Amino acid sequence: MIWNKSKECMSREEMRELQGKRLHKLVDLVYHNTPFYRNKLQELDITPDDIQTIDDIVKLPFTTKQDLRDNYPYGLQAASLQEIVRVHASSGTTGNPTVVGYTRRDLDIWKEATARCLAAYGVTRDDVFSVGYGYGLFTGGLGLHYGVEHLGATVIPTSTGNTEKHLHLLRDLKVTGLACTPSYALYLAEAMDKYGMTKADLHLRVGAFGAEPWTENMRKEIESKLGLQAYNIYGLSEISGPGVSYECECKCGSHICEDHFYPEIINPDTGEVLPYGETGELVFTTLTKTGMPLLRYRTKDLTSLIAEPCDCGRTSVRMTRIIGRSDDMLIIRGINVxxxxxxxxxxxxxxxxxQYMLVVDRQGTLDTLEIQVELRKELYSDEMGILLGLKKKLADRLKSVLSISANVKLMEPNSIPRSEGKGKHVIDNRKLK
Structure with a gap:
């Protein structure tokens, strides 16, 4: 099902014309309403009249998360507080959080974009959807919540925590759709056994998973354990929360709502714009936001763009899976991991x-990498020969992929801490010294 055929299936020529008009309007808005951007543009000797087509976007400056923190809390807003009807904020680990204000129009666009995602997954008004993302300042919960309602399906604002209650609700309310992080989806799947449930007790058929990088193999794991079709959904609080991009039934890249969010891929070191197909840092310009619009926001997410039309009929540019972030990439003995x-x-x-954990440390001047991973219950054994064989098998495979040696530590089932939100997979002790 295509929710908004006029935009999702627009010809490339029509889309670029629309993007150019919206970009000009956006630059005019921030030039006159956001002193931060006006100063930036004046330093570059650029006025709104210099931005007439989407190709002119390369003339504009980048925006970083540090810019948002430096202008905390409302310095990047283009609308007055009287026009802001909601505020979200990301929970940064250092410095000020990034505060984002939304106008009523922004929220209308957001829920429409999220409805596009859900429709692409095959969600209809007959579905019952459990939203297991966190509510509150995090954009995940409310973002999916209003998208489900806008599409006309039934929403259950489950949020995170109390896994036993969540599983009982999934079963008793005959929930057909689940939205949460992929880590939490696996956590729910594991917990079913504890509470005497199997996937046959549930009615799940579709899942919207995001907020952290995940792999194709993880998709297969979730689908097998929960008995549903798992789809990727992408967003970030600075841009618009979930709904920026989404997979369709082809599961071949995530369609970007590029009538609202213009994507670029850049070399993270030089800022050079890279062509379609090359991997680099994802950059977004919010073409239609009025509360806190952003020019060329550097997401730090690493991906690539696909320009070819999709078999589903949508013509929008797609993004491949996020392979990591340029700012949480580990450099171990000169190797990017x-x-x-x-x-x-x-x-x-x-x-x-x-379930795994990377523990990075330093012995003298040498970085070390330990990878802790849980064995499946049926394979856990006291026989040293079996364990050593499995350890060597995994260590050899990891070395061929990572290009460095890692110490593999086999863990008992359920020994690595679980997360109900974004999965924590790295402990870098080098930062503590």
Missing amino acids: FPSQVESVILEMKEFEP
Whole structure:
């Protein structure tokens, strides 16, 4: 099902013309209403009249998360507080949080974009959807909540926590759709056994998973354990929460709502714009936001763009899976390592659960990497020969993928801490010294 055929199936020429008009209007808005951007543009000797087509976007400056923190709390808003009807904020680990104000029009666009995502998954008014993302300042809960309502399906604002109650609601209310992080989806699947339930007791058929990188193997794991079709949904609080992009039934990249969010891929070191197909840092410009619009916001997410039309009939540019973030990439002995690479290897091997932890440390001047991974219950053994064989098998495969050696530590089932939100997979002790 296509929710908004006029926009999702628009010709490339029509889309670029629309993007150009909206970009000009956006630059005019921030030039006159956001002193931060006016100063930036004046430093570059740029006025709104210099931005006439979407190709002119390269003339504009980038925006970073540090810019948002430096202008905390409302310095980047283009609308007055009287026009702001909701505020969200991301929970940064250092410095000020990033505060984002939304006008009523922004919220209307957001819920329409999220409805596009849900429709692409095959969600209809007959579905009952449990939203297991966190509510409050995090955009995940409310973002999916209003999208489900806008589409006309039934929403259950389950949020996170109290897993036993969540599972009982899934069963008793005959829930057909689930929205949460992929880590929490696996957590729910594991918990079913504890409470005497199986996937046959549930009615789930579709899942909207995002807020953290996940792999194709993890998708298969979730689908197998919960008996549903798992789809990716992407968003970030600075841009618009969930609904920025979404998979369709083809599961071949996530369609970007590019009539609202213009994507670019840049070299994270030089800022050079990269062509379609090349991997780099994802950058978004909010073409229609009026509360806190952003020019060329550097997301730090690493991905690539697909320009070819999709078999589903949508013509929008797609983004491939996020392989990691340029700012949480680990550099170990000169080698770039992403947790998603480790996860991909673990999920290829049926002997292990998709539960792991990377522990990075430093002995003298040498970085060390320990990878802790849980064995499946039926394979856990006291026989040293079996354990050593499994350890070597995983270590050899990891070395071929990561290009560095890692110490593999096999863990008992259920020994690695679980998360009901974004999964924590890295402990970097180097930062503590």
